Amino acid sequence: MTTPRFVGNDAGPSGLPGLAEPVERVGGGWVARVTLAGLGVWAGFFGPIQVLLAQQAELVAPGDKEFVFGLVTGLGSAVSVVANPLFGALSDRTTSRFGRRVPWVLGGALVGAAALLVLAVADSVAVMVLGWCLAQAALNAMYAALTATVPDLVPVRQRGVVGGWVAVSQTLGIVGGVGVATLTGGVRAGYVATAAAVVVLTLPYLLRSLDVPLPASLRPLWNLRDFVRGFWVSPRRHPDFAWAWLTRFLVNLGNSLGTLLLYFYLDDAVGHDDPEAGVFVLTVVYAVFIVASTVVFGQWSDRLRRRKVFVIAAGLVTGAAALTLALFPTWTGALVGACVLGVGYGVYLSVDFALCTEVLPAAASRARDLGVINVANALPQVFAPFLGALLITSAGGYVSLYVTAAVACVLGSVLVTRIKSVA
Structure with a gap:
């Protein structure tokens, strides 16, 4: 396995893995693995949003399907707005020996798939809301960690093309998620197939992520007030x-x-x-x-x-x-x-x-x-x-x-x- 090389910047000591600026180009295999994992994330988001939740709302509440669909997706969107930066901040502070991002990609994929399976058996509005909000939280944790691997490992001179593949994963994931949800036949089968896609497409990345562990000595001290205030990035300073x-x-x-x-x-x-x-x-x-x-x-x-x-x-x-x-x-x-x-x-x-x-x-x-x-x-x-x-x-x-x-x-x-x- 190739170990990425880094140079120092103002965020950490010279050459410190994880905080320093990457200088070595990532290979096509790594880009492919990140793209596949991105496909899984976006399929998990948009198979339900575009097809399955609407069909399920019609089954659960045929007389109020529009309201139920709007309620479930609206609450899920509210969760996503909070979950993405929150889990991103938690991954920044993770000192697992597997790296900062891998635990959140793995956990997000497994919990996200489990939430989709909960939706597969949901027979009430309350369970739909619970399942979709959990799926949004988990998949956003996975997405936040995956996105951060680009500045972690990709040098500036390569980020345009890698960003292009990230965009491809989003676009094809949306189309693929809709295709899987539509062609599997039925709401339950659609959720099961989407859950399987999330896990299977993430496996190659998890097996060779190149994620760099953050030394435990550099883990920020936990202070709830400072943690919350960190989500405000001052326009004056930045x-x-x-x-x-x-x-x-x-x-x-x-x-x-x-x-x-x-x-x-x-x-x-x-x-x-x-x-x-x-x-x-x-x-x-x-x-x-x-x-x-x-x-x-x-x-x-x-x-x-x-x-x-x-x-x-x-x-x-x-x-x-x-x-x-x-x-x-x-x-x-x-x-x-x-x-x-x-x-x-x-x-x-x-x-x-x-x-x-x-x-x-x-x-x-x-x-x-x-x-x-x-x-x-x-x-x-x-x-x-x-x-x-x-x-x-x-x-x-x-x-x-x-x-x-x-x-x-x-x-x-x-x-x-x-x-x-x-x-």
């Missing part, structure tokens, strides 16, 4: 981190507005005969263009050693896609918009992730701080449906919806110029 958070929030808000209400857009504005099938086609097109663009542009970003120009271009492209949907409410316009949105968001996912890893305040709290960044991914998914519904019903319809999405994307791309420490 302005680049604050700008990275805000720009990520804005672009993800624009993307969420552009994608979450597609069914109603196709039904009401486009007049599509089968909006459900239309959403599936647009989702596949969107995913294909994300996968096609993310690794290529991430690698290009690494070669040029520049991030901001790619993030700016990605925001402008996603804004253009939203304007296409606003100005051309036709099936052809929707297809073009899905292609353009996929390209723009694919570039954004890989390069902005690399940028975020370069503005983290301290190496000792990488997972916690990336968890705070990940809140900027989760919050737009909570706000977008309500903001979108308000725009559609009270502020100009779908034109205002997609114009707002375009403005959010463009504003997010422009404000990235305020980040000073990254080229």
Whole structure:
């Protein structure tokens, strides 16, 4: 097994594994293992969200299925906002001989799979809520630890391409999770298959993680007040981190507005005969263009050693896609918009992730701080449906919806110029 090499930085003594800056490129095998584990995480998230929870809500409460689905997924989203930075902070403080991240990846996968099995036998709203909240907590613990392995082990000059593969795992995991949930036949079988996918896809990473143990002598002392206060990253002391958070929030808000209400857009504005099938086609097109663009542009970003120009271009492209949907409410316009949105968001996912890893305040709290960044991914998914519904019903319809999405994307791309420490 290859041992990663490190150089010292301001977060720890020179050459100290785990806290110092990695300098040796990671191999393709490690990238593949992390990508597979990411596939498992995202399949665990989106198989239930996109298919199984809705079907189960209809079985458990056929007269109130929309309310039950919203209740379960809403409470799960609230858990995810807290769980990601929380478990990230706990992994930062872990001194297991297997490494800081492996125990949380293993525990997250096993508890997440167990929670999905609880959902497989859930026959009441209360058990659905319990099972899904537990699944969200466990899978977010796993995701927080996995994400932190990139700044732990990947040198800056390779983070664009690795960020691209992280984005590929997210996109393919969503599609694969929906496929597994749909094709297995029945809610119970879907949950069992999804639980198995989470565990099986994580095994290769667990067997050869390259995770570096943190010496016990460097474990931070436990002080609850300081631990809680650590989740607030001062914009005054760390302005680049604050700008990275805000720009990520804005672009993800624009993307969420552009994608979450597609069914109603196709039904009401486009007049599509089968909006459900239309959403599936647009989702596949969107995913294909994300996968096609993310690794290529991430690698290009690494070669040029520049991030901001790619993030700016990605925001402008996603804004253009939203304007296409606003100005051309036709099936052809929707297809073009899905292609353009996929390209723009694919570039954004890989390069902005690399940028975020370069503005983290301290190496000792990488997972916690990336968890705070990940809140900027989760919050737009909570706000977008309500903001979108308000725009559609009270502020100009779908034109205002997609114009707002375009403005959010463009504003997010422009404000990235305020980040000073990254080229």
